[in-house]
Amino acid sequence: MSEWIYFIHPPRENFVETITEEEAGIMQVHAGHLAELHQQGVLILAGPTFGRINTGIAVIEADDEDAATTIMSSDPAITSGLMTGELRPMRVAFLRGRD
Incomplete structure (x- = not known):
């Protein structure tokens, strides 16, 4: 398993x-989707950023880039066309509670 981060870019500032x-309805479905990924042990963390640009982030575990792309591409915020996704590999180096 490797770690990936995907950014969820909003349609406007x-x-x-x-x-x-x-849009709020889509975001509720998106939140439910993330909750399911968390329960499945796929999602490490997720949340929005605040300020003028409200980019969301999701850190996930996946076997490879294809699997990570599939996970990102299944996010209702992205499948709805409301948001766009950007995937990058990453390494979780420090995480509270993780040895």
Whole structure:
């Protein structure tokens, strides 16, 4: 298993402040999807960034880049067309509670 980070880029600046009802519904489905990945042990951490640009991040474990791409591509925020994804390999070097 290797670790990957994917960035979830919003459609506009100040997304959190200007989210529509329809977009909020998509984001609820997205949150449920991430919760499932967490329960399955795939998701290490996830959350939004705040400020003018509200990029989301998700750190996942996957066997290889194809598997990581499949995980990212199944995110409802991305499959809906609301957000775009960007995948990068990474290494979790320090994580509280992890030896």
